[in-house]
Structure formats: C-alpha cells, structure tokens
Amino acid sequence: MASRRPYVGGNWKMNLDRNGAVALCRDLAQETLTLDAIQIAIFPAFVHLDAAHATLALAKSNVMLGAQDVYPEPDGAFTGEISIAMVQDFGANHVLVGHSERRHVIGEPEPLIRQKTRALIEAGMTCVLCIGETLDQRESGDTNAINESQLRSALRNLTIDDPQRLVIAYEPVWAIGTGRTATPDDAQDAHKHIRAVLADLFDENTANAIRIIYGGSVKPDNAAELFSQPDIDGGLIGGASLKPNDFLSICTAAQETSRAEGVST
Ligand code: PEP
Numbered sequence: 001m002a003s004r005r006p007y008v009g010g011n012w013k014m015n016l017d018r019n020g021a022v023a024l025c026r027d028l029a030q031e032t033l034t035l036d037a038i039q040i041a042i043f044p045a046f047v048h049l050d051a052a053h054a055t056l057a058l059a060k061s062n063v064m065l066g067a068q069d070v071y072p073e074p075d076g077a078f079t080g081e082i083s084i085a086m087v088q089d090f091g092a093n094h095v096l097v098g099h100s101e102r103r104h105v106i107g108e109p110e111p112l113i114r115q116k117t118r119a120l121i122e123a124g125m126t127c128v129l130c131i132g133e134t135l136d137q138r139e140s141g142d143t144n145a146i147n148e149s150q151l152r153s154a155l156r157n158l159t160i161d162d163p164q165r166l167v168i169a170y171e172p173v174w175a176i177g178t179g180r181t182a183t184p185d186d187a188q189d190a191h192k193h194i195r196a197v198l199a200d201l202f203d204e205n206t207a208n209a210i211r212i213i214y215g216g217s218v219k220p221d222n223a224a225e226l227f228s229q230p231d232i233d234g235g236l237i238g239g240a241s242l243k244p245n246d247f248l249s250i251c252t253a254a255q256e257t258s259r260a261e262g263v264s265t
Contacts, residue, residue, distance in 0.1 A: 006038040006227065006234040006254040007167055007211045009066065009128060010241030011096060014045060021048035022055050027244040029059035035251050037258045038234065041066045041094040041126075042241070046082055053091030066094030066128070069102060072112070072119035084123045094126040096236075098154060100173045104134070110153045117154045121165060128167045128236065129154055130215070131194075135174035143172070144193040151197050160202055163209035168194055169236040175216025177238055184225045184232075187214050191231035220249035227257040 016024065021044050032040055041064040044052045049067065056063055071081035087095065097120065098113040113129075120127040131150040133143045147170065160166055170190050172182055182190070191212045199207035214226050215236030226232055234254050240246040 004209065004211050004233045005164075006258045007213050008038060008040050008234045008247075008251050008254050009094070009096075009167075009169070009213070009215075009236045010040075010042040010247055011068065011099070011215075011236055011238050012042065012044045012048075012241060013068070013101070013238060015242055016044070016048065018048060018051055021045075022051050024242070024244060025052045025055035025061075025063075026059065028063055028247065029056055029061035031244065031248050032061065032063055032251060035255045036062070038251060038254045039064065040251055041128075043068050043094070043096055046087070049087065049090035049092055057091070064094050064126075065090075065092045066096065066126075067092045068096050068099070070095050070097075070116060070120065072115040084119060084125060088123075088125070094128060095120050096128050096130060096169075098150070099130045100132055100171055100176055104173060110150070114154050114156060118158055121158060121160065124162075124165065126165045126167060128169050128213075130169040130171050130236070132171040132173050132176075132216075138172065138174065143190055147190060147194055148197050151194065152201065155198075155201050158201075160206055160210075163202075163206050164211075166210050168198070168210060168212045169215050170194060170212060171215035171236060177217070179217050181217045181219075181222055181226075182214070184229050187226060188229035188231055191229065195231055218250060220246050220253070223250040223253035224257065227254050228260075 043066040067087040070084050097116045102108040133146040137146050195207050211233040213234040214232050218235040218237050
C-alpha cells in the first residue's frame with residue numbers, strides 16, 4: 001500500500017433516527033481513539049449531520065464527517081437539494097459522489113456526477129467518487145471498461161492539487177448490500193486497472209497517492225484479506241457500518257494492514 005493512509009468510510013444510507021445516529025457517533029468516537037494510522041469518515045443522512053458533528057466534537061474524535069451527496073451549484077432554485085457550503089456549515093468535509101444507489105436507483109446521470117466531483121474538488125472537500133460494474137457487465141467481461149469509462153467521465157479535465165482529497169471507491173453493484181463480495185484477487189485486478197487509468201488521467205505520482213477503496217459487503221471476516229491487497233487502500237462500508245463492533249473490527253483490520261506495511265501517520 002506504499003505510503004497511502006488507509007481510508008474507511010461508513011455509509012449509513014437512509015438509516016437511523018436522531019438518537020440512533022448520536023449513539024452510534026458516541027460509540028465510534030470512544031472506540032476509534034487509538035486507530036490513528038487510518039482515516040475514518042462517517043456519512044450520516046443530511047438531517048443528522050448537525051447532531052453527529054456536535055457529538056464527535058464533544059468527544060474530540062478524529063472521525064471525519066461526510067455527506068452522502070451534494071448539489072454542485074452554490075445556491076438558487078434547486079428544490080430539495082443541499083449545497084456544498086450547507087454541508088460544510090454542519091462540519092462535513094467529505095462527500096460521496098456517484099454511489100451506485102444514486103446512479104441505478106435514483107438515476108443520476110454521468111454529467112451531474114462530473115459536475116459534483118469538480119465542484120467538490122474546487123471547494124477543497126474530500127470527494128469519494130464511487131464507480132463499479134453491474135452483474136451483467138461483469139459477466140460480459142466489461143468490469144475494467146466500465147470502471148474506466150465512469151472514471152474518465154467523472155474526472156474529465158480535472159486538475160488535482162491534493163491527491164488526498166480524491167478517494168475512488170470501487171464498488172461492484174452486485175456486491176452492495178447482497179452479502180456477495182469480490183474475491184480479493186478480482187478486487188485487486190480492478191483496483192490495479194483503476195490506478196493505471198488515474199496515472200493516464202493525471203500522472204504516476206498522483207495515481208500512487210490517491211486512495212482506492214473497495215466497497216461491497218465488506219465484513220469483519222473478509223476485511224483483512226481485502227485490505228492486504230497492494231492496491232486496496234481501505235473500504236466503503238454500508239450495512240456493517242451501522243453495527244459498531246463490526247465497523248470497529250473493519251477499521252482495526254485497516255489499521256493493522258497499514259502498520260504491517262509501514263504507512264507513516
Ligand atoms: C455501500 O453502501 O457503499 C456498501 C458497500 O454497502 P454494503 O457494505 O452494505 O454492501
């Protein structure tokens with residue numbers, strides 16, 4: 001994993017009420033204090049950002065706060081949307097873009113994903129850009145082609161000053177929330193190809209500094225093997241991020257991998 005600091009994100013999706021979100025933040029804040037070799041971010045629903053921010057701040061937690069989406073325009077007549085400045089105001093500095101549920105359930109188009117990615121990078125936010133193939137695409141042997149086209153579309157004409165602020169989450173659609181996980185070898189192959197595309201889009205050094213994380217039914221019992229692959233720099237965790245013990249085990253696996261590989265903190 002060279003010198004990339006592992007990144008573990010908890011995507012809470014449309015789950016938890018306010019009390020549940022605060023309780024989960026409290027648990028995580030306490031238990032993650034020693035996990036200093038990795039970067040951890042949680043992504044609660046918009047309406048819980050304020051309470052999550054206050055809870056993490058009170059506990060002096062290192063856990064970063066993220067939003068599950070933003071709209072790329074700064075303000076205006078965009079009913080129902082939330083701007084980057086609005087989520088920043090609530091302490092969020094990481095944002096998910098292009099999650100498969102937004103692409104495939106909500107129908108978010110690629111040009112909008114590109115606009116969001118650009119707006120976040122320009123605002124100095126950490127953008128976690130999600131890409132990945134459907135089952136049909138995998139079975140047709142198109143995994144790398146799909147990842148490449150989603151990457152090239154989202155990152156077109158983008159300049160990256162700080163590679164830490166772009167995280168790519170490779171999430172095969174068929175593995176999200178299904179209990180099916182890509183094998184470590186298959187995931188590594190996809191990540192290696194993604195890094196090669198990043199090198200072509202930016203340059204070798206930038207590509208080597210960008211974290212590429214895996215998502216899709218990561219659990220305590222498969223995290224360590226996935227994270228020990230050379231191009232897998234952590235994970236984006238859905239279901240297991242709602243269970244504090246599971247999420248902490250996954251974070252610990254990332255921390256141990258980073259220690260074994262000598263990542264400087
Ligand atoms: C996700 O929502 O990004 C995800 C990977 O979900 P799960 O871990 O539940 O598959």
